[in-house]
Amino acid sequence: MSHKFCIAPMIDVTNRHCRFFFRKFSKHARLYTEMIVADSIIYGDKDFLLGFDEVEHPVALQIAGSDPLTLSKAALIGEQYGYDEINLNIGCPSKRVQAGNFGACLMAHPNLVAECIERIKEKIKIPVTIKCRIGIDDHNPDEMLTEFVETTKNAGVSTYIIHARKAMLDGLDPKQNREIPPLDYDIVRMIKRKWPELNIILNGGILSPYEGKKEISKSKGIELDGVMLGRAVQENPYSIVDVDKIFFNDDKKIPSRIEIVEEMISYLEICVKNNVPINIVTQNMFGLFHGCRGAKLWRSYLSHEAPRRRDDPKVLKEALNHIISFQNQAA
């Protein structure tokens, strides 16, 4: 199970279509679903929430909750759907999540999290991992993170993805909680130094695979086990096109943006046959030409046309033709 390069779980972003698109850039990156509440998995439309394409492997299901039995049932359903990993969300700071007593507020309840992990592990064979923060509110992160990891690792967790900033549960909304509390990568390194046998994955504020590789490489005598990127991939997905080379020594041919669009046109045709509106897919592709001439034209064509012509896969080809002719004129 390699976590060398992971793409972060992002609500309203990393649905199955987005993950299918991200897979075009890397065969090996580990993908994560959006956070799904355990009760929704048990009582909701399972195929809609959990269905995915085989090409998405390795892919992890991120679940949220705080009731050990409910979480273990949801995890079992995830395993039966074929996910490679169950990841428990201990990082979400939203008010709605706090009201349900899950997400980041559980950092203050490591014994309960340990019980959840034990119950989940009794039910499933695939790995169970945790994504957490370095702490919450005015707690000292050194102490809080150390106690949290110490307690939960004894319940059988060996992989932690650590978003290297605190969550401020009162006063900051989720977006601010991804920007305002300062990043502290050294606390993450401290955990690895203390427990070298654990897989420690660094997350938060990393702008490119190269930067990620640098951050996890030996620094202050500590090498981390992997890196997770979220917003940078969403904003500029092509920036991860050489991840397989940088992180996995895989020298495969790197696809061009145009080749990727052409493959996505075939995917859109399948989506339309399955009654999936094309804009659900194309909204993940806005950033494909980030930094290129005509990027704005590409984005605005897709954002205007796809919602109007939701069952017409030709929109993507037209957007491509527009940007190609714009680039040719400008050349």
Ligand SMILES: Cc1cc2nc3c(=O)[nH]c(=O)nc-3n(C[C@H](O)[C@H](O)[C@H](O)COP(=O)(O)O)c2cc1C
């Ligand atoms: C739109 C959006 C939705 C997110 N949804 C989730 C989520 O469902 N589960 C989760 O653990 N983190 C979620 N996050 C946090 C990211 O996984 C990640 O920890 C955070 O963005 C920091 O990484 P980055 O600086 O590389 O983006 C979300 C972030 C964004 C931007």
